[in-house]
Amino acid sequence: MTASTVSVIIAAYNAMPYLTRCITSVADQTIGRHRLEVIVVNDGSTDGTGAELKRLSGVHPGLLRVIDQENSGGPSAPRNVGLEHARGDFVFFLDADDHLGPEALERMVRMAEDNGTDVVLGKMVGVGGRGAPASMFKRNQPRTDVFSSRVYWTLNPMKLFRRELLERHRLRFPTDLAIGEDQLFVGAAYLHASGISVVADYDCLFWVLREDEGNITRRLKGSELRLRFLPRMVDLILENVPPGPGRDHLAHRHLTVEVQQVLADQLVFEPRETQEKMLAQLAEAIEPLWHDGMNDRLSAMARLRLHLVRNRMLDELLEVVEFEKEIARSKAATPLLIEAGRAYARYPFLRDPAHPVPDPCYDVTDQLRPRHHVTGAELRGTGTLHLAGHAYLHRVETRDVTTELVLRERDSGAEYRLPVTHTATPGLGAAEDEGRFGYELAGFEAVVDVATAADGEPLPDGLWDVSLAVGAQGLSKEVRIGSKRAADVSGAASTQVVGFGETLRAVTLYTTKPYGNFTLDLGERKHAVLPHLGVRDIRWAADAPTELEVTGRCTLAGCPDGALVVELRDGTGDTAVAFPSQRVPASPDGEFVVRLPVSALPAGVWCGRLRIGQWALPLPRLDPRLPPAKWRRRGLPWYAKPAPDGGGRFALRVARTDLVKGLLGRLPLR
Structure with a gap:
């Protein structure tokens, strides 16, 4: 090629x-x-x-x-x-x-x-x-x-x-x-x-x-030059794209970018007569593209701008353009009028009877964005998630706060809403928007007990995304939380095994990629328990020659006391003995040790596994060079040593010494 x-x-x-x-x-x-x-x-x-x-x-x-x-x-x-x-x-x-x-x-x-x-x-x-x-x-x-x-x-x-x-x-x-x-x-x-x-x-x-x-x-320069090509672009769209979402998508660019540029960069600097002429041409050019069904795509300022163009309200347009420039210079957000669950930007002529403009031109309810910051996120040993931080709707002061925590299962869409404790955040907002808005009660603290979060019942297995429904003054907006968090709040996955009655469940708090928002994983949907367990070595204890010492690691963030054990079973499977683990003090990688007093085991070939609840990891094969342990039971000699028939896994033979074989073994060959 x-x-x-x-x-x-x-x-x-x-x-x-x-x-x-x-x-x-x-x-x-x-x-x-x-x-x-x-x-x-x-x-x-x-x-x-x-x-x-x-x-x-x-x-x-x-x-x-x-x-x-x-x-x-x-x-x-x-x-x-x-x-x-x-x-x-x-x-x-x-x-x-x-x-x-x-x-x-x-x-x-x-x-x-x-x-x-x-x-x-x-x-x-x-x-x-x-x-x-x-x-x-x-x-x-x-x-x-x-x-x-x-x-x-x-x-x-x-x-x-x-x-x-x-x-x-x-x-x-x-x-x-x-x-x-x-x-x-x-x-x-x-x-x-x-x-x-x-x-x-x-x-x-x-x-x-x-x-x-x-x-x-x-x-x-000059709006006249721009108004030569804009109608031709409109014709290009009308001729090649049928009415519908596709046409509206392309129209959005011209109704925002081109209209704003014509008004702010050109028309405002021209003589009055030219302004009136060009405004009429602009209104005629955009008319085929703008319809009420597009308003949800447009910002409130764009809707206001287009309404004034369509109705040839030149003086009002000039005032709005200057207002926009002032906003850009000051970088300060516009205050809102909040009424009946809707928010309206206080742009020029809002509710001004001398300049009638309909309320939808100012409606910014759908444009409001929650802001949040997580200062604490921790999964504690009982399967309880503790969250803290602050959250507010930008430009909506925190009065009549109704913020609540939302857990939503990713696949099924099942949802549970939990209350939060509202906490004071004095001075929040003073450093932005020239201090126009205060968010004095934006703090939240939430405790999610996995055992009762589903309306008093245990939360089912699944991936439960964590959100806040941030509410104040009758407005509410949902936001996933975690992407904005304090430096000391880890986004690394933290997995625990938690007791639910007589059963154990895996619970993981982690942050999603690429956005870094928190999710609870129940039931190992993405985070398995077994990779957190491992055995490093098995040898005879230095201070107790008849005790096998199993050392390993457990990187789980938590599990019930005594749940991590080494379990030995005899060859028939009829007998099982469990030995609890003990954490090695101050071990950074979750090191543990288990002591197995083999002198108490009945005769047989014993296999072994590291187990926590329903999760089990076979113990590795014993080193065949490991010397036998010897002891006396009721005056008779016993021993324990690696068994050769373990199939590559742990196998320990416990038996009474055969005195005849032992004696014959000592006789000289003739």
Whole structure:
């Protein structure tokens, strides 16, 4: 199979001094120059870009293909020219301001080849204060699409495209747009692609903010420019995506990102007449995308913004935009109005009869997030879980607190709610949100007795995730707990064997991966008991020659007194004798010792195991070189020694010495 090739297309206009690093980063790609062609379209530069391209062609002979043309006024035409000349299996558009990580193209091409995808996004990193898209790069995505991921939230063209896709659909950048041309190109590519990949575990593209802020999107101002491409993006969605969740997913980006940018970055700086005109155009553009069924996807601020746009409430919009900017400057959260189990953000015009805006535009109930911190989590010896910490709803002061503990079995969904003790947390919240909110009664202490947690009955076997239903002032939100905990609160699994009447059960407190939340494992769903038990050595005790000394380890966090024993059984299975273990004082690894007084055993071949309740571990084979122990019982000689017929496991023969055999053994041979 022939290795895939890549055409890197660079549109360059007055790109010095950034151009040098850009092209060098391509020349140094680990994919190898034999798999690269670099097409640079010099779009009428006047700053020495042409001379630098000539120099770089000499530095990298055979790599660069330079095309000079008159200035076209934007990046579309030079990118299209480069695309017409491209011959690679894949195309990567790279702005002359930016540069690549050394392995970028190799990783992206491999991702496309391994998964048969048409578009690959490589992780972007902002440089010089430029913010880079991040939500789609939280993890690698070998194969996804535009509807089930966040890829649509980055519509710049610095991505890897399969050239066959672009040619099959004759995708080109529109040359009649000064900005937003990339959205139409990339959006169409996404919608037609047979799979999209995301490389998130490597910094592929370094997205540079020029010191002179010469990036084209920063040079071109005015809402009118943005309102040229937005209606066309809306048409692209309407023509290619039927009504439903898929269309709403794409619409969400434009109803939030584009609308907010038009209002805050452009429209507020324009003359009144232009503002009114552009607001009318914006309202017309978004109308096909926004319907009431989308409101659950939108933040309260987005709903408020869209309501004001739809109703052409210009003065109110200008006030809301300024309010948003003030929030961003102060980084302080907005107070809430809490009423009838709902929470409303106190944004401008809430319940203002002079500026009627419906309450749902301010409803943030579903956006409220609990915050928690665990300061204590311990499974004590009786199978009782003790928890402590604090938890509160952000921006909801802790009055009429109703927080309770929730245990939910992961597979069955069975749920039990247990009370907690509310404790004072003076000063909590003073260091955030400019001290606007106080959480003076956010503390909790909870005791979960596994024997009674199921409405007075023992908690059944299963994986019981631990949550808090954090409640105050009639509001309640559930949150898994443990991911935020004090440094001295361990997340390591702690397994105990606990007595329930005449039976023993395994109980483990552990934290899940990758989030680190607490779960109770009852019945060894994930954490077995036997790996915590082991035997290190068996030998005759130095101070008692007729006692076998068994040493081992038990790393269980707890078990009932006397439950860990060494059990010996005779060959018939009719007789069993148990000997309790004793912990070695101050042993860090749970070392124990068991003494077996073999002189009290009846005659026979004895097998052995280490046992705690229903869990048992066979004792290892005795060293055959172990000398016999000897004693007298009722005046007759007895012995105990390793038996040769143990089948590789512990076998101890206890017997009375045969005096005749012993005597014959001492007679000299004739």
